[in-house]
Amino acid sequence: MFSLEKIVRPNIQQLKGYSSARDEFKGIAEVYLDANENPFGILNRYPDPQQIAIKERLSEIKEVDTNQIFIGNGSDEVIDLAFRIFCNPGKDKALTFTPSYGMYSVSAAINDVELIELALTEDFQIDENTLDSYFEDEKLKLIFICSPNNPTGNCFKDETIEFILSKFKGIVIIDEAYIDFSTKESFISELKNYPNLIVSQTFSKAWGLASVRVGTAYASQEIIDLYNKVKPPYNVSTLNQEAVLNKLDNLAQFEIEKNIILNEKEKLEKQLQKVGLVKKRYPSEANFILIEVTNANELYNLLVDQKIITRNRNNLVSNCIRITIGSEKENKKLIEALQQLSVTSSEIENSL
Numbered sequence: 001m002f003s004l005e006k007i008v009r010p011n012i013q014q015l016k017g018y019s020s021a022r023d024e025f026k027g028i029a030e031v032y033l034d035a036n037e038n039p040f041g042i043l044n045r046y047p048d049p050q051q052i053a054i055k056e057r058l059s060e061i062k063e064v065d066t067n068q069i070f071i072g073n074g075s076d077e078v079i080d081l082a083f084r085i086f087c088n089p090g091k092d093k094a095l096t097f098t099p100s101y102g103m104y105s106v107s108a109a110i111n112d113v114e115l116i117e118l119a120l121t122e123d124f125q126i127d128e129n130t131l132d133s134y135f136e137d138e139k140l141k142l143i144f145i146c147s148p149n150n151p152t153g154n155c156f157k158d159e160t161i162e163f164i165l166s167k168f169k170g171i172v173i174i175d176e177a178y179i180d181f182s183t184k185e186s187f188i189s190e191l192k193n194y195p196n197l198i199v200s201q202t203f204s205k206a207w208g209l210a211s212v213r214v215g216t217a218y219a220s221q222e223i224i225d226l227y228n229k230v231k232p233p234y235n236v237s238t239l240n241q242e243a244v245l246n247k248l249d250n251l252a253q254f255e256i257e258k259n260i261i262l263n264e265k266e267k268l269e270k271q272l273q274k275v276g277l278v279k280k281r282y283p284s285e286a287n288f289i290l291i292e293v294t295n296a297n298e299l300y301n302l303l304v305d306q307k308i309i310t311r312n313r314n315n316l317v318s319n320c321i322r323i324t325i326g327s328e329k330e331n332k333k334l335i336e337a338l339q340q341l342s343v344t345s346s347e348i349e350n351s352l
């Protein structure tokens with residue numbers, strides 16, 4: 001049986017979080033002399049520490065209670081706070097599947113938490129058979145599942161995720177940073193079935209607000225209360241909250257932009273198929289494509305020479321490069337560069 005009390009760090013369980021002036025008074029007053037702000041200007045007041053307006057809007061869109069939503073300074077904050085809430089530094093462990101998003105290991109290291117990294121199968125799925133012994137480990141507090149997975153682009157099987165959610169007595173964080181691009185449903189609808197589930201999403205990808213740094217976590221009210229207790233009081237600025245609210249007020253535009261990106265992805269996939277340098281293209285449920293080439297380091301540098309920056313993932317998946325879907329113009333530039341480089345490399349081969 002999952003017990004939140006057994007999983008939370010005792011000092012966090014006992015912590016009385018900081019209560020800001022704006023936490024204690026709710027409503028509209030005439031005179032604010034409570035927070036040592038400057039009375040002049042337009043950005044002189046602290047932001048809403050609970051980001052109520054965003055939560056109310058998200059609650060309608062995602063069909064969850066406002067008290068089941070946490071708003072973070074990017075979903076990187078959701079990841080970092082999970083370590084701080086659940087893992088005793090130097091004692092506890094977390095687990096993830098590799099290759100995956102790099103911040104799990106960086107955050108683990110910052111928090112002095114051992115990260116177990118289990119290799120995905122050849123088709124980038126989780127091997128359920130390798131997990132049993134880890135479920136028994138009382139020091140293991142967190143399992144990160146990135147689906148769609150960065151950098152491979154695929155989603156994991158629902159049955160596998162449900163298997164982990166039901167067997168593991170710690171917290172399972174499903175990182176859905178790319179879910180808006182995917183054909184799969186979010187696991188948010190499963191929150192009622194799994195008290196150990198945290199679903200993390202972000203405004204940085206499909207919502208087009210990477211510079212705004214806003215990420216979200218959806219979980220039980222008890223878990224969200226812990227997040228609110230541990231976060232810095234004013235973790236999302238007023239400007240950033242307004243940027244998110246503007247986006248949430250224009251869902252039609254969000255759909256249009258997302259569909260343009262998905263169409264561009266389809267086009268790019270077809271074009272990559274015809275580029276001689278590309279040995280393999282992995283299927284993607286996200287806004288990027290992982291390709292395998294003969295020499296990723298070399299190709300990466302040749303593209304840099306043409307001022308085109310891709311993500312060299314050679315250290316994670318041998319000779320693979322991750323390409324983000326850009327605008328039509330950007331994608332065209334990439335394809336032209338790849339075609340040109342393919343011609344040059346086959347000319348060199350033929351002359352040998």
Ligand SMILES: Cc1ncc(COP(=O)(O)O)c(C=O)c1O
Pocket residue numbers: 073074075076077101146150175177178201202203204210213214215
């Ligand atoms: C899988 C995954 N999770 C989280 C993040 C971080 O997103 P944010 O900008 O919300 O911090 C990224 C960013 O690339 C990502 O790829």
